[in-house]
Amino acid sequence: MPTPMPSRPARAPVLVVALAAVAALLGACGGGGGDRLVVYSGRTENLVGPLLAQFSEATGTKIDVLYGDSADLAVQIDTEGDRSRADVFISQSPGALGFLDGEGRLLALPESVLSLVEDRFRAADGEWVGLSGRVRVLVYHAREVETSELPASVLDLVEARYDGRVGIAPTNGSFQDFVTGMRVLLGDDATRSWLEGMADNGTRAYANNEAVRQAVQRGEVDFGLVNHYYNERAKAEDPGVPTENHLFGDGDPGSMILATAAGVLDTAGDRRGDAERLVAFLLGEDAQRYFSTETFEYPLAAGVEPAIEGLPPIGQIAAPRLDLSDLGGGLQATREMIRGSGLERG
Numbered sequence: 110m111p112t113p114m115p116s117r118p119a120r121a122p123v124l125v126v127a128l129a130a131v132a133a134l135l136g137a138c139g140g141g142g143g144d145r146l147v148v149y150s151g152r153t154e155n156l157v158g159p160l161l162a163q164f165s166e167a168t169g170t171k172i173d174v175l176y177g178d179s180a181d182l183a184v185q186i187d188t189e190g191d192r193s194r195a196d197v198f199i200s201q202s203p204g205a206l207g208f209l210d211g212e213g214r215l216l217a218l219p220e221s222v223l224s225l226v227e228d229r230f231r232a233a234d235g236e237w238v239g240l241s242g243r244v245r246v247l248v249y250h251a252r253e254v255e256t257s258e259l260p261a262s263v264l265d266l267v268e269a270r271y272d273g274r275v276g277i278a279p280t281n282g283s284f285q286d287f288v289t290g291m292r293v294l295l296g297d298d299a300t301r302s303w304l305e306g307m308a309d310n311g312t313r314a315y316a317n318n319e320a321v322r323q324a325v326q327r328g329e330v331d332f333g334l335v336n337h338y339y340n341e342r343a344k345a346e347d348p349g350v351p352t353e354n355h356l357f358g359d360g361d362p363g364s365m366i367l368a369t370a371a372g373v374l375d376t377a378g379d380r381r382g383d384a385e386r387l388v389a390f391l392l393g394e395d396a397q398r399y400f401s402t403e404t405f406e407y408p409l410a411a412g413v414e415p416a417i418e419g420l421p422p423i424g425q426i427a428a429p430r431l432d433l434s435d436l437g438g439g440l441q442a443t444r445e446m447i448r449g450s451g452l453e454r455g
Contacts, residue, residue, distance in 0.1 A: 151179025207437015263363025
């Protein structure tokens, strides 16, 4: 049976700042957040807010948080330039941090922080580090789909037998990183052809991964491309849900391993020490256990095991060999390629 989800930690006050308010503050006070640590988070408040509150309470560090889409926040940080108040960027996916790394907007993290995770889950130049891992999977409706119908490869989903039966979240950061990874692995022409084939095959577009999973549960579509933990979390809450995860094998792009990640911005200034301490805290045993039991992701540090019984160890997943640092440089081109394919209108 899945490990039950514990109650969430008590929340210390964390100020959530609207994007418009941040922009106004930039004009008023220029770069820097004074004595407050400013975090831009591509992870939603319910997923990371309790950890930021714990850090704030334990250290006495006051934190302001701006929540938003990871890719949009990365572009926002780059646009703000030296005037940005951001000290730490927490991203749903490595691509957004890779983009900022390529723009020279990140500072190198201490080796004591980087060494907490495997090399494959951190930037080669040490300027961002993975916090938790997620595997791309195909979620399917187990009562409507025979196991013989499960595709051997994610590339098979363009076939006529899957016409109108698949859901995706084309504007989601993880899907965009998956597409960028496909571009790295297969090349732009093959990736563009797959995206256009998915659009031509009646693929349905949804706002996010959970919306895709729910559509599969309702029987609106039979299959959905999501991260593994959405279905694991749903089954922990209700073991009777009819959805299951399908892992592709043999290095298929459909079983790509991605990571949430964090980095310290070059605008941190004299708050750099607090910023680095926050990143280290997120890799500490308590935070890693939280990612395991609350979000059902793979912890990447501190030797904490995944909470889901039967979930294969991350080292045993037949994922494609991919340097996550390669996902940043193509962020904008990937978004344009997805839009151009017609999938966002699906």
